[in-house]
Amino acid sequence: MASGVTRTKEPEQQELRQRFDRLAEQWREDCKHSSFVTDRAMHPAYQQIIGMGRDALPLILEDLQRKPDHWFWALRAITGEDPVPPESKGKLREMTAAWLKWAREQQHV
Amino acid sequence: MSSQRLGPEDDFPNLTDSNHRITSPADSSYNCIGWAAETTDWWEPDLWAQCYWLTEAPRQLTIPAFVRAYETLGYAICDSPDLEVGYQKIAVFAKGTLPTHVARQLVDGSWTSKLGELEDIEHATLGAVEGPFYGTVAVVMRRPAAAT
Numbered sequence: 001m002a003s004g005v006t007r008t009k010e011p012e013q014q015e016l017r018q019r020f021d022r023l024a025e026q027w028r029e030d031c032k033h034s035s036f037v038t039d040r041a042m043h044p045a046y047q048q049i050i051g052m053g054r055d056a057l058p059l060i061l062e063d064l065q066r067k068p069d070h071w072f073w074a075l076r077a078i079t080g081e082d083p084v085p086p087e088s089k090g091k092l093r094e095m096t097a098a099w100l101k102w103a104r105e106q107q108h109v
Numbered sequence: 110m111s112s113q114r115l116g117p118e119d120d121f122p123n124l125t126d127s128n129h130r131i132t133s134p135a136d137s138s139y140n141c142i143g144w145a146a147e148t149t150d151w152w153e154p155d156l157w158a159q160c161y162w163l164t165e166a167p168r169q170l171t172i173p174a175f176v177r178a179y180e181t182l183g184y185a186i187c188d189s190p191d192l193e194v195g196y197q198k199i200a201v202f203a204k205g206t207l208p209t210h211v212a213r214q215l216v217d218g219s220w221t222s223k224l225g226e227l228e229d230i231e232h233a234t235l236g237a238v239e240g241p242f243y244g245t246v247a248v249v250m251r252r253p254a255a256a257t
Contacts, residue, residue, distance in 0.1 A: 033120050033225035033242055035140040035210055038155045038170060069137060070151075072159045082159075090150040090161025092138035 016052065020059040023049050028069075041073035050077045061103045068096035075099055120242030121224075129232040137226035142175075144223035145199045145211035146182055154178075172247055175201050175208045184250035190235055192218035196251040200235050204244030212238065 027045040034040055041047075049056050050073075057078055060071045072095055076082050083102035088094035103109045136149075143152035143161070153160035154168040162168055166178035176186065179199060190200055192214065200220070202210035212222040212235060222238055223229050232238055239245050 031225070032227055035142060035153075035223070035225055036155070036170070037151070037153055037160055041155075073155075073157060076157060076159070084159070089159060090143065090152055092151060095159070 016055055017059060020049060020056060024063065037070050037073060040070055046074065050074050053078060057108060061109050064096050064100060068092045120240060121238055122240050123237050128237045129230045131228045131230050133229035135227045139223060141211050141223040144229065145213040170208060172201060172203055172206060172208055176248060179250050183252040187249055187251040190249045193251065195254050197254050198249055198251045200246045201248040202243040202245065203247035210238065210243040
């Protein structure tokens with residue numbers, strides 16, 4: 001396992017996943033009309049996901065693998081990294097690909 | 110195409126079946142700001158620079174920053190949203206001083222808007238998407254259609 005990802009026990013993982021899913025659903029529903037990542041990233045549910053820290057990392061990456069979405073502020077906040085090249089900024093699929101490539105290199109996925 | 114996701118029960122009380130139509134599936138990969146500039150990228154002057162923004166414009170969520178961004182694409186502020194032959198127009202919406210949305214005029218005088226991560230719609234008037242979520246039109250800009 002790569003550095004920095006907290007190992008959690010099975011019931012705790014389930015609880016984390018349920019909490020993440022609930023928060024992500026609330027975030028998506030509340031922000032569906034917003035045209036700004038800035039607003040989305042400030043949403044309380046998104047902030048709570050950031051607050052989960054490294055425990056949220058595999059859940060965010062798993063979500064990104066299913067469907068590109070605006071997790072980049074959270075990923076940057078949690079990891080301190082920004083693997084997206086300048087030419088890919090604003091291109092959701094390319095940004096997602098850059099983060100998943102980073103995650104594979106770091107053995108997070 | 111129709112949708113159960115838009116309408117008075119949401120944030121667009123002025124949208125009715127007769128004044129708009131949905132023209133794309135929902136897609137979270139681009140926003141109204143990019144769509145108004147005829148791209149399918151996510152344009153935003155976010156402080157963490159995760160999104161595309163024109164380098165000539167301030168990376169600020171302000172009306173002047175939006176005006177500057179579209180000026181670099183050849184637009185200039187104008188008085189009226191009415192159709193003018195030979196010009197393409199955009200409208201920047203705001204709540205107070207905060208930009209919320211951008212719509213682009215189509216050749217027949219109607220408007221196209223990308224609603225957040227949802228669908229693109231064509232709407233007959235700018236007022237159709239005014240309301241509690243997007244506020245009202247703050248600035249209208251135009252450029253020669255040949256610049257497109």
